[in-house]
Amino acid sequence: MTTWDTIIIGAGNAAFCAAHAARENGASVLMLECAPEAENGGNSRYTAGAIRFAYDGVDDIRALCPDLSEDQIAITDFGTYTTDQFFDDMFRVTRYRTDPALCERLVTSSRETMLWMRDKGIRFMPIYGRQAFKVDGRFKFWGGLTLEAWGGGPGLVDAHTQIARAAGVEIRYDTRALSLLTDGHAVTGVKVRHKGEVFDLKARSVVLASGGFQASTEMRTRYLGPGWEMARVRGSRFNTGDGIRMALEVGASSYGNWSGCHAVGWDYNAPEFGDLDVGDGFQKHSYPWGIMVNATGRRFVDEGADFRNYTYAKYGRVILNQPDQFAWQVFDAKVTHLLRDEYRIKRVTKVSAPTLEELVRKMEGVDPQGFLDEIATYNAAVDTGTPFDPNVKDGRAAKGLSVPKSNWANRMDEGPFEAYQVGCGITFTFGGLRIDPDRAQVLDNDLTPIPGLFAAGELVGGVFFFNYPGGTGLINGSVFGRLAGSHVPVG
Known part of the structure; x- marks a missing residue:
């Protein structure tokens, strides 16, 4: 039986960032997506693709958007969105409940992560249509949100998929992860179901990046409260909290705003x-x-x-x-x-x-x-x-x-x-798993890292409470996905 260096559960933005980073370090990578290929990408495919990050001026925008013409730059005031502004927004909108260590990792890594994604081949463009109004002949951006992925969410997912496959990542669709395998100490793989057959896949580590529980009517009503069964789900029908459930079953610590959501x-x-x-x-x-x-x-x-x-x-x-x-x-x-x-x-x-x-x-x-x-x-x-x-x-x-x-x-x-x-x-839920902010490793109920288990994206708790600044979901998945992939063990 093949033993993979890492199995990544999910195939959205956070999962792909984990896959790119793991391949950079020489890891063999298998991605599992329970959706059919026609619905691939999780919630990321449903977004407009806006990504919040800290930047100091037009030179940072140029570095991420080399296709910008001089004429476009001449009629645009991109302003700045400093790390201090990003911190202020995160703490203000979460009522000062965002985990300081997770927030610091998110904010201070945001620009570097955007440049890393650009180097991987992800393209960005200014959000002229939704985030800027023309005043006195110049577009002026507002609200700290300036760039989006080329082609929106679908373009982002398609680009990620192409990059991952070119790097040797195997992606299996219609393959649902059922539970984590352990040896009593470390996570050693995943039990999966594909076309009615249930079998085990072995790995040195598992990265959970399968989204929140917003598509589960039962979990919404249990954790968010009465009436939430009446909400429509904005994105994927497959984000039913399976990754969170599997981790809790092996002793992971729950964390964050379980009664809160976007x-x-x-x-x-x-x-x-x-x-x-x-x-x-x-x-x-x-x-x-x-x-x-x-x-x-x-x-x-x-x-x-x-x-x-x-x-x-x-x-x-x-x-x-x-x-x-x-x-x-x-x-x-x-x-x-x-x-x-x-x-x-x-x-x-x-x-x-x-x-x-x-x-x-x-x-x-x-x-x-x-x-x-x-x-x-x-x-x-x-x-x-x-x-x-x-x-x-x-x-x-x-x-x-x-x-x-x-x-x-x-x-x-x-x-x-x-x-x-x-x-x-409903877009995504805020409650989830507790991770180490330095490695994105999942912590157990004693707040000790679980060997071989990492997490990124919507199912990480502690980042958002009550509310969130627009565009922070994608950069959150990118930063912690990259962090997780960078630390998976390589055999």
Whole structure:
């Protein structure tokens, strides 16, 4: 029987980064993916591909995007996103609960890891369409999120796959890992099922990179709480927590925000799981330019509390807690040109009308009078003396309300009006396994490393609590995937 140096469970971004790093060190690598090849890539294939990392200016962007022309650079203000800013964002949005050692590894390794990925052949490009607005003839990036993988999530996964295969990595699809093998001390392989046959695969180490438990209705309801069975899953139907379960069965320590998750506003009529034909298009993230109301017609959240990068991942939970688990995002003609591309897809739950009275009659499930009263109260509270500027937190507020709007407030008074119905779409769960921040090795309940077991990606706990800065999921998988792969033993 062949004994591999390492078996990697999963085939998304974190798993591939582990595979690339392991092959760099001469390890023989087998990747196991329970999905068929047509659905390969885990949650990574469903992302828009944005990756957060620390950078000091345009030279760092040039190093990662050598295809950028001088004309593009001349009309773009990339700004900076320093390690201090990254640290500040991580601690602020997680309410200072992120594990300091894991966070330090993530932030300080982010730029180096991006350059390593670029050297491997992963291509990046500026996110002009979603993260920059043109002001006075120049694009200005905001919210600390500047680059995305070429081709989005699908492009990232396809590039990873090609690079791994060229390096000699074997990838087996339709192969589900069932449990970890041990000799009573170390992990020695994996029991798997392929086409109805169950058998053992031996290895000197195993890297778990199979995602969180968001696609398991039972685990969502058990750990996130009642009502979470009603959420839609944004990504892969295969991320059912198997990697976490297998590790806990051999004594791994659980860690992090088990009742927390990344969840967003998602089209109300989206399917149960992600649809690769639509990708990330069911998301609806332009709410800072409008308002959100629930079934009573009332606003329930500060749409302008911060850039959407720092609020969208927690507002899905808020929407799920509203009456009948839905909300409507409402925009008037002053801002509809700012709406992201996802608002223009064919499969969208949208109504429009020349007046608010006509609009609310089309907004299924909403109390019409409550809505009209709310709009009147909101409009009266808008500070029209402060200029509207989507590139900065402009301080244009609606104050004195039970639910204020802190930035980007405009009166809802210019038709035609548009409204989009959203529910909750869960992206990934925050609870998972405890790892050593220096090696990405899984720790047991005595906080001792488990020989031969590593982990990376969504199933690592302790990084995110309550919320997360947009684009941090992919860099988290990249940093700790690379770290895990770098430390697997080679025979």
